[in-house]
Amino acid sequence: MTIQSFIPPHRILMGPGPSDISPQVLQALSRPTVGHLDPLFVGMMDELKVLLKYAFQTENEFMIAVSAPGSAGMEACFVNLVEPGDKVIVCRNGVFGERMRENVVRCGGIAITVEDEWGTPVSVSKVEQAISQHPDAKILAFVHAETSTGALSDAETLGALAKQNNMLTIVDAVTSLGGVPLLVDKWQLDAVYSGSQKCLSCVPGLSPLTLSSKAIEKIQARKAPIQSWFLDQSLVLGYWSGGSKRSYHHTAPVNSLYSLHEALLILKNEGLENAWARHKAMHEKLKLGLEKLGFKFVVQEEYRLPQLNAVYIPDGVDDVKVRSHLLNEYNLEIGAGLGALAGKAWRIGVMGYGARSENIALCLRALEESLTQ
Amino acid sequence: MTIQSFIPPHRILMGPGPSDISPQVLQALSRPTVGHLDPLFVGMMDELKVLLKYAFQTENEFMIAVSAPGSAGMEACFVNLVEPGDKVIVCRNGVFGERMRENVVRCGGIAITVEDEWGTPVSVSKVEQAISQHPDAKILAFVHAETSTGALSDAETLGALAKQNNMLTIVDAVTSLGGVPLLVDKWQLDAVYSGSQKCLSCVPGLSPLTLSSKAIEKIQARKAPIQSWFLDQSLVLGYWSGGSKRSYHHTAPVNSLYSLHEALLILKNEGLENAWARHKAMHEKLKLGLEKLGFKFVVQEEYRLPQLNAVYIPDGVDDVKVRSHLLNEYNLEIGAGLGALAGKAWRIGVMGYGARSENIALCLRALEESLTQ
Numbered sequence: 001m002t003i004q005s006f007i008p009p010h011r012i013l014m015g016p017g018p019s020d021i022s023p024q025v026l027q028a029l030s031r032p033t034v035g036h037l038d039p040l041f042v043g044m045m046d047e048l049k050v051l052l053k054y055a056f057q058t059e060n061e062f063m064i065a066v067s068a069p070g071s072a073g074m075e076a077c078f079v080n081l082v083e084p085g086d087k088v089i090v091c092r093n094g095v096f097g098e099r100m101r102e103n104v105v106r107c108g109g110i111a112i113t114v115e116d117e118w119g120t121p122v123s124v125s126k127v128e129q130a131i132s133q134h135p136d137a138k139i140l141a142f143v144h145a146e147t148s149t150g151a152l153s154d155a156e157t158l159g160a161l162a163k164q165n166n167m168l169t170i171v172d173a174v175t176s177l178g179g180v181p182l183l184v185d186k187w188q189l190d191a192v193y194s195g196s197q198k199c200l201s202c203v204p205g206l207s208p209l210t211l212s213s214k215a216i217e218k219i220q221a222r223k224a225p226i227q228s229w230f231l232d233q234s235l236v237l238g239y240w241s242g243g244s245k246r247s248y249h250h251t252a253p254v255n256s257l258y259s260l261h262e263a264l265l266i267l268k269n270e271g272l273e274n275a276w277a278r279h280k281a282m283h284e285k286l287k288l289g290l291e292k293l294g295f296k297f298v299v300q301e302e303y304r305l306p307q308l309n310a311v312y313i314p315d316g317v318d319d320v321k322v323r324s325h326l327l328n329e330y331n332l333e334i335g336a337g338l339g340a341l342a343g344k345a346w347r348i349g350v351m352g353y354g355a356r357s358e359n360i361a362l363c364l365r366a367l368e369e370s371l372t373q
Numbered sequence: 374m375t376i377q378s379f380i381p382p383h384r385i386l387m388g389p390g391p392s393d394i395s396p397q398v399l400q401a402l403s404r405p406t407v408g409h410l411d412p413l414f415v416g417m418m419d420e421l422k423v424l425l426k427y428a429f430q431t432e433n434e435f436m437i438a439v440s441a442p443g444s445a446g447m448e449a450c451f452v453n454l455v456e457p458g459d460k461v462i463v464c465r466n467g468v469f470g471e472r473m474r475e476n477v478v479r480c481g482g483i484a485i486t487v488e489d490e491w492g493t494p495v496s497v498s499k500v501e502q503a504i505s506q507h508p509d510a511k512i513l514a515f516v517h518a519e520t521s522t523g524a525l526s527d528a529e530t531l532g533a534l535a536k537q538n539n540m541l542t543i544v545d546a547v548t549s550l551g552g553v554p555l556l557v558d559k560w561q562l563d564a565v566y567s568g569s570q571k572c573l574s575c576v577p578g579l580s581p582l583t584l585s586s587k588a589i590e591k592i593q594a595r596k597a598p599i600q601s602w603f604l605d606q607s608l609v610l611g612y613w614s615g616g617s618k619r620s621y622h623h624t625a626p627v628n629s630l631y632s633l634h635e636a637l638l639i640l641k642n643e644g645l646e647n648a649w650a651r652h653k654a655m656h657e658k659l660k661l662g663l664e665k666l667g668f669k670f671v672v673q674e675e676y677r678l679p680q681l682n683a684v685y686i687p688d689g690v691d692d693v694k695v696r697s698h699l700l701n702e703y704n705l706e707i708g709a710g711l712g713a714l715a716g717k718a719w720r721i722g723v724m725g726y727g728a729r730s731e732n733i734a735l736c737l738r739a740l741e742e743s744l745t746q
Binding site for chain 1: 374376377378379380381382383384386388390391394397399400401402403404405406407408409410411412413414417420423424440441442443444445447448452472475476478479480568570576577578598599600601602603621622623624625626627628629631634635638641700706709711
């Protein structure tokens with residue numbers, strides 16, 4: 001086997017992530033590596049915290065990027081907040097709710113699941129019922145924007161419900177951050193994690209994470225030790241807490257953090273509200289075009305994520321053949337269905353830098369041509 | 374706070390890692406992102422496995438890069454191989470041996486520590502003694518190249534000892550891979566992890582990991598579930614095992630993997646033996662120069678790592694002042710002491726792309742000027 005340098009083609013990424021990345025972010029990625037304890041790098045990390053706080057709309061002191069993908073961000077929340085025997089209400093309306101349940105079990109917690117159909121949001125009344133049946137539950141965990149279905153849940157109401165019942169919330173904001181409103185402080189959310197490769201349009205591999213002071217209190221009051229060393233946030237904080245006291249925990253992924261800094265700066269300069277409006281406008285364009293082509297959406301309009309459009313594959317259309325054709329002929333990637341929707345739906349992402357008119361136009365035209373070829 | 378794009382200076386990295394990165398690797402890093410399930414990307418990952426097997430000198434079927442830094446590679450070994458109640462002999466002669474012990478405890482295992490002085494290698498006779506006192510121990514864990522001290526341990530003899538006693542080995546090869554001989558199959562090592570940012574001269578954030586068939590058997594025979602979802606290698610393998618059956622686990626850090634592919638290709642083209650010889654030759658140059666300047670090494674010559682040179686800070690010399698001067702005046706980073714050696718030693722890395730005559734010359738000259746300024 002003769003191996004040569006890998007020169008990837010220029011794909012247009014309209015799947016569930018990674019999303020299209022702006023040339024500016026890729027350029028930042030390849031800037032010269034400096035040491036992870038270099039004072040200049042430490043300064044950049046302080047700025048990164050400020051930019052992340054803006055994106056999450058929070059004043060939380062605890063604001064970091066986990067040095068690993070969103071799944072590790074999820075696990076960081078559970079291993080730190082769930083102690084053996086803790087009851088956690090987990091809402092399951094797609095792949096990532098199920099992953100949350102797995103995490104609870106692996107932490108020795110007791111998972112009470114609230115089930116909703118794939119493609120529907122988390123039912124607030126079912127959660128209310130679960131809380132009244134399990135008044136000893138300590139945590140409510142749910143996915144804000146289900147990447148497997150494209151359904152948006154009402155994080156504000158769920159957050160308020162948890163607070164009324166003296167519970168903490170763990171919220172998956174992997175696909176929501178930067179694409180739809182997410183107001184961590186206003187909605188009183190406690191542990192919120194995201195991913196770099198969705199609406200932030202940064203390279204995959206980082207998971208922004210914020211914890212409220214109430215979440216920190218629960219971690220500090222733990223009796224059982226945290227089962228993960230790598231994800232033990234009491235140790236990680238020693239590195240991220242800034243200033244000259246910064247202590248070594250692990251070697252930060254320096255270059256990836258450059259690119260996150262750049263991606264967040266782009267978001268800040270555009271303004272969150274403008275970014276949300278752009279996602280919505282591009283979604284509307286795509287929706288009109290898809291409906292003209294006869295596509296039906298998996299999710300009802302009211303709960304639909306603009307950045308993740310799950311549509312049923314039309315009858316008689318070969319899933320793999322069309323997606324391969326789009327990829328090979330147009331360099332266009334759209335996403336396959338996942339879990340219960342595998343083979344039944346496609347997921348078209350309109351995320352971050354990918355939420356542009358030229359991408360929508362290409363996608364619609366290429367889909368039309370591929371379906372009628 | 375006005376935040377602008379972060380433009381780092383060009384540092385020369387001669388600390389304990391991250392090491393100097395070749396422009397070729399940084400260029401690979403910023404190539405266009407493709408989807409993590411793109412057939413072309415899957416092909417690149419198959420090549421990456423081949424290149425990693427060469428670097429580790431193994432035919433192990435299980436060969437991946439964990440999507441997180443070396444500490445996560447370490448944790449991946451322990452959470453998968455150690456079940457609650459398992460006895461693990463852990464050799465502690467620096468920071469990373471202690472981290473291994475922490476991992477054993479967090480997995481519910483029983484850690485039997487074999488203690489050696491910082492700066493000395495793991496004592497084979499002490500390990501023999503520990504094994505005879507604990508014949509029920511299932512795993513022997515040790516650090517091949519201690520990044521905190523620069524001491525090389527005899528992985529070949531320790532590996533043979535473990536096999537004679539029907540034990541598995543967990544080996545930290547973070548700083549050894551690519552810098553000194555590491556022969557995973559010949560030495561019969563079972564779980565070996567490394568880091569991208571040392572002698573491979575790739576960006577920080579990835580942890581190459583290989584498992585022997587015996588290690589896989591132990592994982593498959595587990596009764597207790599693996600406490601980490603993210604690091605559960607039985608799940609990760611579904612993604613890395615290749616071909617069209619590739620299943621989604623988490624979004625791979627696409628661009629970082631491009632750069633690892635490129636870094637490993639550079640190593641393959643140079644040849645492992647040549648890379649080892651180059652590290653040794655550059656170490657000799659550095660050693661001569663350092664001795665002329667009056668420096669004393671922490672580690673005896675016999676056990677000294679060429680790629681990580683720990684030297685005592687001369688009496689009367691201000692640690693922080695000199696390192697800051699090197700950084701600010703020469704853009705040269707050398708490493709501070711860690712743990713027991715904090716404030717007492719410096720760690721000068723000669724790793725991967727950084728193991729070049731021009732770096733050695735600069736380091737010696739800049740050190741001389743800084744000490745006498």
